[in-house]
Each structure stands twice: as structure tokens, then as C-alpha cells.
Amino acid sequence: MTIFFMLLALLALLFTGLPIFAGLTLFGSGMLLAVQGNLGSLASIIFTELNQYLLVAIPLFAFMAHIMIRGKVVDDLYDAAYTFTRHLPGGLAVATIMACTVFAAISGSSVATALTIGAVAIPQMLRYGYSPKIAYGVVTAGGTLGILIPPSAPMILYGITTDSSIGSLFIAGIVPGAIMALVFMAWVIFQCASVGNAVQRDTRASGAEMRRALRKAIWSIALPVFVLGGMYMGVFTATEAAAAGVWLALLVTVLIYRTVGWREIWESAQEACRLSAMLFMILAGAAVFSHVMTKMRIPQEIIESLTAMDMSAMGFIIALMLLIVVLGMFLESISIILVTTPVILPAMHQLGIDPIWYGVLLVINLEIALITPPVGMNLFTIKAITGSSLAPIIRGALPYIFLMAAVLVLVLLVPDLATWLPRTMMGNA
Template identity: 70%
Template sequence: MIMVVILGTLLILLFTGMPIFAALMLYGGALLLLVQGNLGPVTDIVFHEVNRYMLVAIPLFGFMANLMIKGRVVDDLYDTAYTFTRHLPGGLAVATILACTVFAAISGSSVATALTIGAVAIPQMLRFGYDPRLAYGVVAAGGTLGILIPPSGPMILYGVTTDTSIGGLFMAGIGPGVAMALVFVVWAVVRSMLDGSTKREKMASLPEMVKALRESIWAISMPIFVLSGMYMGIFTATEAAAAGAWLALAITVGIYRTVGWREIWESAIESARLSAMLFMILAGATVFSHVLTKMRIPQQIVETLVAADMGTLGFVLVMMAMIMVLGMFLESIAIILITTPVILPAMLHLGIDPIWYGVLLVINLEVAMITPPVGMNLFTLQAITNAPLGTIIRGAFPYVILMMAMLGVILLFPSLALWLPQMMLGQ
């Protein structure tokens, strides 16, 4: 009951428009004063949590993504995808999903993926007579792949919070991410066939395909370079981020020659701004979780679960339902940092694999990206298209169902997410 009151009060504070980090830090500090009469060593606790080597990967991956965006590498990526899919029903929609899939492995951000691919793809689809709902839905859903296919900012924060292998989480996200992209492709093709209004072109010749691949080889090589380097043990996740940033510099400055000192500086500033925001939220969440531990709330949750005899499946179902509701109102980073420290003891007690749970969590957060009232991808598309929000929501709705179905599949068959990290890293 106390936990319900505490979380309810926190949600009320967040709904007032108070910044997430301020609500977590101020509310957590106030509770700590009530519990023990002073703040104690809270500054040392926050510094210890934020001063982690693994967190360096966040600004580095952000810098890498910003360089690739400013270097307009995505244009070649989209053109190549369309060359391979233009003969299919809904070829532009399929190309959009494929471009989102590859760009997700570069950006690590759902909003960046939807914004960048959407700016290129949506005008093209509308110009070729695609139903606006199909065009908006494809980009909204394809953009969500940005936090499931590695590298993924939310996965890094979850890994830091639970002390779970980030490399293992990255590997676990590949299979479900690719499978979800394929499900999106199938739906886009079926939807286009039923609609009957989308145009199909002649299948590209082999020379055309080879030429298109040659033009986008550098964009495609980026995720291959980062992931294979981690798989072969050449570098850790943090070192992979640094290596990827250097490769992005080499591609955009030395090969494409579309990035100069100004763009490099802007990319660094944007990455620093995003990282500072995330680290402030992490600091606030640390204070909040510290006071909850002082109040023995995580231990009480474990005791309640043991008494209720819910079992692993029951616990995960309850958590997924709660996160799905929270996702309608809160940003994904806040959900990870608010809920994970509280339920971690219960997860460990029930023997739940943190990598498996992390994949389920991220898929659930993907759903949150395209569900109102606070679906970030929905508002991103509205910003770049000026389309009615209702039209965008209706276009995205079928993909919500598809993602929930994929969530159920991973829930029932954990090996679909765990086989790759088990094979590659022995996780």
C-alpha cells in the first residue's frame, strides 16, 4: 500500500510538468529526510552510480549517430533498400522498414530513426499514392526498432542498473529485432495488396542491385563493424562505441565529405546534451531507489510475491502490464530507472534471467513509443508531417498489435532471445 501511495504521488508530480530528474531527486530527497532525518551519504551514492565506465558508451553512440545523420548517409541507405524492394507490393513501405532496421543499428534511438527515415520516406510514399495511414504507421513502427536492435541507449541503462552484460543484451536484441522487422514487412506487403493502390515497378537488375549496395556499403558496414567487434572480443560495448564514432568520422569526413568542423561540433553538443539529460535522470532515480531501499520496499515486494506464489510467469505478466500502462504516460528511460531497482530483488529471488527480462522490457517500451497519450514517435511524425494525430495513431495501431504478439512469443519462448548471447558470449 505504501508503494502505491509513493508511486502515485510521483506520477502526480510528473503530470504537473516537473522535469523527471527534478521530481525523482526532490521527492526522493524529501522522503529520505522523513525516513532518517538527514540526506546521509546520498551524494556519494549518486556519484558512484553515475561514475561508471559503461555509461561512456551513451554519448559515444549518440555522437556516432549524429554524425551519420548530418552526413546524410541515410539517403543512400533508403535508395538501396528501395532498389531491392520496388517490385514488391508496397515496395516503398518495405524499403522504409528495411532502412529503419539498418539505421536503428546505427542510431540506437527510436525518435532519431523515425525522424530521419520519416523525413525521407513519407514524402515519397505519399507522392506514389500510398494511404497516409500506411505511410505514417510504417515509419512510426519502424522507428521503434531503434531501441531494440543494438546499439540501444535504454539497454545500456538497463544493463548498468541491473549489472547485466551490455554485450549480452545487445546480442539478445538482434534476433527479436530482426524478427519484428520481418513481421512488419509481411504486414506492409499484405496491407498494400489489400489496399491495391500502391504502385509496383520492374524488379531491379543484378547490376542495379550491385551498384546500390556499393553506394550504401558504408552505412551497412557500421552495425556490422560494431557488433562483430564485440562478438569477436576485439572490444567491449564501450570500446565499440568509441570505435564506431571514429568510423563514423572517417565515413562522413573522409569518404562522403558531407561533414565539416561545424557539423562535428554540433554532433558533439547534441550528444552531450542528450547524455546530460539521461545522467540527470539516472542521478534522480538513484536517490529515489536509495530511499525505497531504506524503507525496505523492495524486500516487502519480494515477501508479497513469495506469499502470493505468483511464480516467474505471473510476476513477468504483472510487470509487463504495469509497464504498458506506465508507457502511456512516461518516457522509456524514466520507466527503466524507476521500476528496475525496485523489482530487481524480486527478479533475482525468482531466478528470472535479466537478459530475457531486458528484451521483454524493451519490446514493451517500443509499444509505448507509438501509443497515446505520450507516444514520442507519434508526436515526432506529427512534427515533420503536420498530419492529424488521429490519422497517425490509426496508422500505427496495427503495429501495436504485432508488437504485443511478438512480446507474447518471447515471453513463452525465452530461447528466441537468449540463444544468440548463449552461443556467442556464453551468457
């Protein structure tokens, strides 16, 4: 009951129009003052949350994203995807999801994926007659693929927390990620083929056009091969991969495309700093709020209650997924992983639950959290790049929440979708 009133009060505060980072920080600070009688630990909480090596990837990937945007590399990727899909109902939206899928393998970040593809795709879709709701929804949901298709920062954090193979986790996300992308595409085609949502379509591309488009997009396709190949070969870590991606993006845009100079680099750095600052402020506010919840032992008590119910493995997983759906509405991904995983890990081992399988389920659930108000990071990313109000963005994202939930249930019922590939390739999943 305590958590219910806390969440109700937070929602009421956010609905006043207060910025999300301010609402989370003020509410969390007020609760912290009530719980421990002072705010002496506030700075330490925020510093600890933001002083994480993995977070270095966010500004680096944002910088790389803006370099690729200004260098027209993403344009070629997007154009190639559209060449293959332009004859379909909603072909431009389908191309957007395809571009998100490829860029997810470059960035490892949902926010970076939504930012990069959204900046290119949303204006194009609006120009072709797509409603803002459809355009915003496609990019908001497509961006979530950034944490399911490898590399993935949440998977790295989960692997460290559970001492699981990060390579196996990465490979385990490939099949569910591909299924998720295909489900999104099918929905977009159905949505745009229906009466009232019809949009402009082009003729089917010829074989020669497709080959030309692929040649133009070769560098955008090569980038994820370089980043992932370097990681799997042990050349660099996931965060170092972000820096390597920045260097390759600079080399391609400066030396090959010749579309980026000092001015564009400086502007890209400014935009990366601006976006990172906005996201880190939200992360800081979420850290204060989640610290108060942890200090009050609310998540731990809920999870301990579940473990004490003597459930079967499947019942335990289902109850845990429902809990994480609720937590995901109010906490950011890092907090959810760090708060829940250490508590449930002994119960998982006792029930014989495969940590690789659960890791994929967790990440899909975190994808849902990314587009679920009030603390859906992708919602605020789209808001930042479009200047739109949150209402049409949330309406556009709503169907994708149910589609993601359907994929979550599918992977829950068929664990081999997550475990077969890493078991085959690495022999340790």
C-alpha cells in the same frame, strides 16, 4: 488507487496542450512539494538523472545520424533497401523498416534510429502517395528496433543492474529483433495491398541493379560491422562505440563521399544539440515524476504485492509484463529499469527465471513504451522532425503496439527464441 488518480491528473494536465517536459516537471514538482514539503532536492534529482555516462551516446549518435544524412550515406542505405523491395505492395515502407533494422545495429538508440531514417524516409513516402498515418507509423515503430537489435543502451543498463552478461543480452536480442522486423514488414505489405491504401509501385529490380545498390551502400552496411565488431572484440565500450561511429561517419563522408565540409559538421552539431536538449528536458521531467512515485513507494508496493502472491514463474512474468506496460505509458525506459529491476531480482532468482530471457522481454516491453502515449519518446521524435501534431502519429503507431505485444507473447511462450543463440554462441545464457 493513488496511482490511478496521479496518472489521471497527469493526463488531464498534458491534454491542456502543455509541452510534455513542462507537464511532467510541473506535476512532479507539485507532487514533490506535497510529499516532502519543499523542492530542495529538485535540482539534485534532475542532475543525478542526466549525469549518466550512458546518456553521452544520445548526442553522439544524433551527431552521427545528421552527419550520415548530410553526407548522403543513409540515402544509399535507403536506396539499396528500396531496390530490393520496390516491387512489393508498400515497398518503400518495407525498405524503411529494413533501413531501420540496419541502422539499429549502428546506433543502439531508438530515438536516433527514428530520427535518422525518418528524416530521409517520411518525405519520400509522402511523395509516393503514402498517407501520413502510414508513413509516421512505419518510422515510429521501426525506430524502436534500435533498443532490441544490438547494441542497446537499455540492455547495457539492465546488464549492469542484474550483473548479467551484456554480450549475451546483445546476442539474445538478435532473433526477436529479426522477428519483429519481419512482422512489421508483413503488416506493411498487407496494409498497403488493401483497398484504399494502394500506393505507387515500381518494377522488380534486375540482378545488376541490386549489385550496384549493394556496392553503393557498402559503407552504411560496414558501419554496424565496425561498431559491433569493436565492441565484441573489446576495443571499446558501448558509449565509446558511439564516438567511434562518429569518427567513421566523418571519415566516410569527408574523405570518401566528399559531401561534408565544416558547414555541414557545424549544422549537424547544432541539430544534435537541439534534439538532445529536447530529449533531455523530457528525461528530466520524467525523472522528477518517477522520483515522486518512488518516494511514495508506489512501484515498489505494486511489485512487492506481486511477489507476495506466491505465483508461478510464468504467472509472475505475466503480471510483471502487464505492470510494465502501464508504467511504460508514463515513465521513461531508464526509470522503469532502475525502479523495477532491483526489487524483482531476488524473486526472479527464487523462481528460477533466466535473467537473459527476462531482459529481452523487458526490452520488448520498453519498445512498446516508446510508442505509447503520453510519454512515448519516439512519438515526440517524429513530431520534432515532421512538425506534425501528435494525433496522426499516434494513430499510425497504434497497430504496431499490438504487433509488438504479439511478439512479446511469442517470446514469452517460446523462451528459446531469446536464449538459444546466446547459449550456443557464448555458453552462458
